[in-house]
Amino acid sequence: MTKTITKKKNTKEQEAPTVGVVSLGCPKALVDTERILTQLRSEGYQLSPDYENANVVLVNTCGFLDSAKKESLEAIGEAMAANGRVIVTGCMGAEPEQITKEFPKVLAVTGPQQYEAVVNAVHAAAPAPHDPYVDLVPPQGIKLTPRHYAYLKISEGCNNRCTFCIIPKLRGDLVSRPIIQVLSEAERLVKAGVKELLVISQDTSAYGIDTKYQAMPWKNRTIRTKFIDLCREMGELGVWTRLHYVYPYPHVDEVFGLMNEHKILPYIDIPFQHASPAVLKNMRRPAHQEKTLDRIKSWKQQCPDLTIRSTFIVGFPGETEEDFNFLLDWMQEAQLDRVGCFKYEPVTGAPSNDIQPHVPEEVKEERWHRFMQLQQGISKAKLAAKVGKTLPVIIDSVGRDGGIGRTMGDAPEIDGTVKVTGKNLKEGDIVQVKITAADEYDLEGKTVAA
Numbered sequence: 305m306t307k308t309i310t311k312k313k314n315t316k317e318q319e320a321p322t323v324g325v326v327s328l329g330c331p332k333a334l335v336d337t338e339r340i341l342t343q344l345r346s347e348g349y350q351l352s353p354d355y356e357n358a359n360v361v362l363v364n365t366c367g368f369l370d371s372a373k374k375e376s377l378e379a380i381g382e383a384m385a386a387n388g389r390v391i392v393t394g395c396m397g398a399e400p401e402q403i404t405k406e407f408p409k410v411l412a413v414t415g416p417q418q419y420e421a422v423v424n425a426v427h428a429a430a431p432a433p434h435d436p437y438v439d440l441v442p443p444q445g446i447k448l449t450p451r452h453y454a455y456l457k458i459s460e461g462c463n464n465r466c467t468f469c470i471i472p473k474l475r476g477d478l479v480s481r482p483i484i485q486v487l488s489e490a491e492r493l494v495k496a497g498v499k500e501l502l503v504i505s506q507d508t509s510a511y512g513i514d515t516k517y518q519a520m521p522w523k524n525r526t527i528r529t530k531f532i533d534l535c536r537e538m539g540e541l542g543v544w545t546r547l548h549y550v551y552p553y554p555h556v557d558e559v560f561g562l563m564n565e566h567k568i569l570p571y572i573d574i575p576f577q578h579a580s581p582a583v584l585k586n587m588r589r590p591a592h593q594e595k596t597l598d599r600i601k602s603w604k605q606q607c608p609d610l611t612i613r614s615t616f617i618v619g620f621p622g623e624t625e626e627d628f629n630f631l632l633d634w635m636q637e638a639q640l641d642r643v644g645c646f647k648y649e650p651v652t653g654a655p656s657n658d659i660q661p662h663v664p665e666e667v668k669e670e671r672w673h674r675f676m677q678l679q680q681g682i683s684k685a686k687l688a689a690k691v692g693k694t695l696p697v698i699i700d701s702v703g704r705d706g707g708i709g710r711t712m713g714d715a716p717e718i719d720g721t722v723k724v725t726g727k728n729l730k731e732g733d734i735v736q737v738k739i740t741a742a743d744e745y746d747l748e749g750k751t752v753a754a
């Protein structure tokens with residue numbers, strides 16, 4: 305067991321939060337502890353020579369043998385008794401229930417090598433001291449989006465192998481960020497004034513599969529690194545949460561209840577890419593099944609305000625006229641709200657290039673126009689049905705006589721906008737707008753008193 309003891313140096317450092325540390329186990333765990341402490345020291349944290357006077361205690365555990373687990377649990381118990389504000393990391397953190405069962409009040413449990421998560425947990429337990437150099441960077445990091453919305457990336461990579469895509473080759477298999485790390489970032493963004501969080505990844509509904517839905521303590525409860533738990537917790541943040549890149553695995557059905565309560569925006573971005581079973585098979589798309597139309601109906605029953613956004617590829621290798629007509633019939637029935645359509649383009653290294661026959665460019669072009677024409681009609685009718693309604697609109701930019709905003713059914717950059725007439729609008733305001741006009745893609749309206 306390594307206990308860390310340093311001397312306090314000057315007044316500024318004495319004001320800094322202190323961290324007590326105990327590091328158990330093998331040299332790899334010791335190196336992990338060193339890395340965490342290096343980061344914390346560089347942020348101005350002090351290391352505490354004892355538990356009693358520390359602002360928080362970090363226990364890096366070992367889970368190699370039963371005797372090592374016992375020693376780890378004893379070390380956590382000692383830290384809990386002496387201080388009570390304890391963060392647990394290391395090998396035992398891979399199975400957090402073993403820890404939370406015995407010590408339900410630990411502040412956080414993270415697994416081995418989850419440096420960022422540990423440091424975030426320390427930040428949450430004892431905020432970092434002010435540093436005039438580091439604090440040039442705001443707590444939410446540097447954002448390139450407007451101040452009122454931000455993208456929240458929950459994972460990297462993808463376990464699927466869609467034949468037209470080389471992302472798994474470039475970025476590897478799915479690696480989910482621990483849920484407490486994602487939620488801490490979401491909280492920081494909300495604190496910094498963000499009003500809309502856009503959840504992104506390559507496969508949002510697969511979130512946590514790679515971690516076996518690792519459970520972690522968060523506030524006074526245990527939550528899993530899992531899509532539905534993430535949605536529930538984000539629903540408590542009091543801002544708009546928008547879900548992108550969701551594949552319709554069966555467990556996704558659970559989220560529509562949260563959408564109906566407006567905990568999560570009633571908006572879902574599902575890249576269907578096609579509807580013909582033969583094309584979907586050639587694409588090797590995840591979660592495709594013949595009952596998708598029935599499921600769309602049931603989602604809309606559960607959440608009548610739901611906006612479904614999707615993207616499609618026309619002219620995929622092997623797509624026949626029959627496949628394409630199947631897609632058009634499906635679109636007519638599905639009545640999706642927001643749709644993007646791309647003509648297939650071969651990407652170097654993608655297995656789809658070997659599927660034959662390739663569709664001639666002029667046929668792709670013609671199919672693309674037919675597809676867009678059909679969808680424009682659907683979109684126009686759907687937007688026309690909003691005229692006369694009063695809807696909440698988030699303001700993205702402000703001009704002389706009003707501003708440009710979006711409804712809950714419109715994501716920034718990819719969906720439509722609302723031209724809003726009204727006074728004293730500010731970017732990031734969410735205002736009530738009576739819709740007065742609509743075309744194929746956009747709306748117009750004027751503000752009304754809330």
Ligand code: SF4
Pocket residue numbers: 462463464465466469470471472506507590
């Ligand atoms: S799910 Fe998306 S990222 Fe993953 S392989 Fe398919 S297209 Fe690529």
